[in-house]
Amino acid sequence: MLKKIASYFFIVFGLVVLWASTSREAMAFISNARDNKFWWGTYQCLHGDLVSMSYLDFVKAFNPPNPPRHAKRTAYTGTKNIALYLDGDSYTWPVRDTNFAGVSEYHFIERIHGGSYHLDSSKKNILLIEISERYFYSYFSGQQMINEVLDTTIKKKSVSGIFPVTAPNLLYASLFTGLTTTTFFNKYINQNLQGNLFNYNFSMPMFEAKAALNYYVFNRASGDVVISDDRKFLFLKETVDKNDIHSSYRPLNNDEITILVNNLNVLYDHYKAEGFSEVYLSIIPNSATIQQPEGYNKLIPRIQDAPNLRMKTIDAYTTFRKTRQVLYWPGDTHWNYDGMELWLDIVNDRFINDYALHQ
Amino acid sequence: MTFNSLQFLVFFMVVTLWYFRLKNQKGRIWLLLIASCYFYMSFIPEYILILGGTIIVDYFAGLLIEKSEAGKRKFWLITSLIANIGALAVFKYYNFFIDNIHTGFLFFGKPLSLPLLKMALPIGLSFHTFQAMSYTIEVYRRKQAAERNFVAYALYVMFYPQLVAGPIERPQNVLPQLKEFRPYNWDNVKEGLARMLWGFFKKVVIADRLAMVVERTYGHVHDSSSLALFTGAVFYSFQIYCDFSGYSDIALGAAKVMNIRLMENFKQPYLSHSISNFWTRWHVSLSSWFRDYVYIPLGGNRKGEWRRKLNVMIVFLLSGLWHGANWTFVVWGLLHGLLVILLTRKTQQEPERRNKLINALWMLSTFILVTFLWIFFRSENIGAAWAYIKEIFALRGGSNYLGFNSRNELYFSILVIAIMLYREKFLPGHFITNNIRFYCFTAMMVLICYFFGVFAENQFIYFQF
Numbered sequence: 001m002l003k004k005i006a007s008y009f010f011i012v013f014g015l016v017v018l019w020a021s022t023s024r025e026a027m028a029f030i031s032n033a034r035d036n037k038f039w040w041g042t043y044q045c046l047h048g049d050l051v052s053m054s055y056l057d058f059v060k061a062f063n064p065p066n067p068p069r070h071a072k073r074t075a076y077t078g079t080k081n082i083a084l085y086l087d088g089d090s091y092t093w094p095v096r097d098t099n100f101a102g103v104s105e106y107h108f109i110e111r112i113h114g115g116s117y118h119l120d121s122s123k124k125n126i127l128l129i130e131i132s133e134r135y136f137y138s139y140f141s142g143q144q145m146i147n148e149v150l151d152t153t154i155k156k157k158s159v160s161g162i163f164p165v166t167a168p169n170l171l172y173a174s175l176f177t178g179l180t181t182t183t184f185f186n187k188y189i190n191q192n193l194q195g196n197l198f199n200y201n202f203s204m205p206m207f208e209a210k211a212a213l214n215y216y217v218f219n220r221a222s223g224d225v226v227i228s229d230d231r232k233f234l235f236l237k238e239t240v241d242k243n244d245i246h247s248s249y250r251p252l253n254n255d256e257i258t259i260l261v262n263n264l265n266v267l268y269d270h271y272k273a274e275g276f277s278e279v280y281l282s283i284i285p286n287s288a289t290i291q292q293p294e295g296y297n298k299l300i301p302r303i304q305d306a307p308n309l310r311m312k313t314i315d316a317y318t319t320f321r322k323t324r325q326v327l328y329w330p331g332d333t334h335w336n337y338d339g340m341e342l343w344l345d346i347v348n349d350r351f352i353n354d355y356a357l358h359q
Numbered sequence: 360m361t362f363n364s365l366q367f368l369v370f371f372m373v374v375t376l377w378y379f380r381l382k383n384q385k386g387r388i389w390l391l392l393i394a395s396c397y398f399y400m401s402f403i404p405e406y407i408l409i410l411g412g413t414i415i416v417d418y419f420a421g422l423l424i425e426k427s428e429a430g431k432r433k434f435w436l437i438t439s440l441i442a443n444i445g446a447l448a449v450f451k452y453y454n455f456f457i458d459n460i461h462t463g464f465l466f467f468g469k470p471l472s473l474p475l476l477k478m479a480l481p482i483g484l485s486f487h488t489f490q491a492m493s494y495t496i497e498v499y500r501r502k503q504a505a506e507r508n509f510v511a512y513a514l515y516v517m518f519y520p521q522l523v524a525g526p527i528e529r530p531q532n533v534l535p536q537l538k539e540f541r542p543y544n545w546d547n548v549k550e551g552l553a554r555m556l557w558g559f560f561k562k563v564v565i566a567d568r569l570a571m572v573v574e575r576t577y578g579h580v581h582d583s584s585s586l587a588l589f590t591g592a593v594f595y596s597f598q599i600y601c602d603f604s605g606y607s608d609i610a611l612g613a614a615k616v617m618n619i620r621l622m623e624n625f626k627q628p629y630l631s632h633s634i635s636n637f638w639t640r641w642h643v644s645l646s647s648w649f650r651d652y653v654y655i656p657l658g659g660n661r662k663g664e665w666r667r668k669l670n671v672m673i674v675f676l677l678s679g680l681w682h683g684a685n686w687t688f689v690v691w692g693l694l695h696g697l698l699v700i701l702l703t704r705k706t707q708q709e710p711e712r713r714n715k716l717i718n719a720l721w722m723l724s725t726f727i728l729v730t731f732l733w734i735f736f737r738s739e740n741i742g743a744a745w746a747y748i749k750e751i752f753a754l755r756g757g758s759n760y761l762g763f764n765s766r767n768e769l770y771f772s773i774l775v776i777a778i779m780l781y782r783e784k785f786l787p788g789h790f791i792t793n794n795i796r797f798y799c800f801t802a803m804m805v806l807i808c809y810f811f812g813v814f815a816e817n818q819f820i821y822f823q824f
Contacts, residue, residue: 004380007376007380008380010372010373010376011373011376011377011380014370014372014373014376015373017369018366018369018370018373021366184397184404185400185401185404189360189366189401190364190366193365193366193369194365209810210809210810217765217767217768218763218764218765218767218771219764219765219767219768220764220765220768222814223814227764242578243574
């Protein structure tokens, strides 16, 4: 009898866990419910997302300077007539409107293509597309961009072929409106399962024990994180894996660059037709691109230097490569405050130069 | 979902427990079919339409073959074969064919641009189409009755443990087992779970660890030393063995838990004393498929020596192509065929009659030959494979870095390979019958897999076929 009850319990438990790890709504609910809770709370690491992923809290080399230095940028006080739309990501979350030169109106929208905007024709409406290098290829090589740009005008124009194969999200059961394959299948299910089944504060010693074994015995990090050749930084594995489209080292042929440039041109024409005065692109280099440049596929300079690219570019790569400052957190995918401030300097110099702003 | 994922562990727990809670076989067949659909759709959901299409065609073809006489039987068989080979031709070989046409026209200075298919190869396509074809051929040969129960037939093709990477089963073995009510048996559960754990060990502790070396050496052919390249080639032999046989162990174990016995796919292939012996031990379900459905119908060895040699070459050419639409696989298959033909006479003396040292030398030389042929299998193209082999024989210096950051990892890799070889040679089969030993073995393997496993969600190599 006990066996029977136990087997039913595990069947129901397994089904619930599979469902919860598939459903985006359930994962959002669980994530909120577990926030800041005691022992069943999610493992929180303050030393960087890569330290968190690899459970290498105990390695001091990957911890940020303590206490972390905060941005101390003084507000720009000159003329202001720019309405800036920043189509950004986690790199630019901490950026504020006062950080930009000449900006009187500031809108931060993650991936603007999915949102809506109303342009004020009395101002210079500038769109700045800031994107992390690791997402650049997958985003602008076609499919994702086509999916997210909702305006029909862009769909009429030819957007070049796609390299990575991403199956379209077919509607399977037309009887059940709204049910798609993504209702039942989630490509992040294994990460979600790990979070739901194991990622608790009380189970951290087990993860840390494995991480310590790998670090001290095999001299490497666990999972999706790798240690840089000079042992000072952690990198996301996908940014250094030569076979991954997010990688800084995956060989890129000229045809691929041509398709990326053509797609950027289509996007540029689209936004210009929408009423933007100018559209800028700024690609933020992967940490590996700057810290470990040997073998770099030169994605950023090849895009920026493409002769037929119509979109204006704001070049962070060249300055980042030249500077002797450390611009990235050792245990994080993101830049540190010095990196962010240097990027803001580059952006502001460009705005001041292009729009003859007076300080 | 891959076997080495959390999703599979939860899925397997739910399906198995539910399977034993059901008291009639009809319910169990439905459960396994739905579970298998979910399993397959977890990779790319849309591709189930291709699989479903071939299942429907083969199901009706089986019924029509059985009902028809003489010429009509052949017609329905050919219809079924065209549907299956057609799916393979379109989804697996079309782009390869077009690429070669492009190259041919370019060679004559007339560039041509024919459209290419922009989709990934459906997972396990070669496996399930071959399994489906074995059903219609067996019905045609009157060795298997046509299956009337559509759900049972669909499950025969889709049974999740062997759906995406085999073993390529025969209907006579699997269909009766799927239709028969098989009660819960603790000994089978122990045997199945122990085998699954051994498969996980081979995959996550050995294969995925060796993958680090293989990726490094194959990615740095020109700046690695000859010794590093040779080590990479040897490690690839063990990587592909542990990867594929590990998958088979998990598949056979998962089926065994449900009291279903699938055919063995590997018989210690690296202990073979000749290339032809290797092919009776490596991927047995595929070799026997080609033997039964290609080699013997072509005349086998019954039509003289030259015809036998031709038949061997045809089988190995097809076997190479079966693995992938790339000239590397074709060359790999042809070289194996050539070696089988050239070396059969010299190695035909029974190994038992040779002295142990000679036998060991034959084994070693066979292993080295197989290792060099794997270079074609692993490389991106023929040029890359040739460069790899040339650099090994250049006997030059260069970087000895193997992709491991510590010598400990190299020693550990050698140790686990030795453990694997020892266990499979001296403790084959299920050797844990006692409950206490089973619990200890389970606990030990779980801890070893967790602490020493490389969890990078690497797919199994044979999934691409």
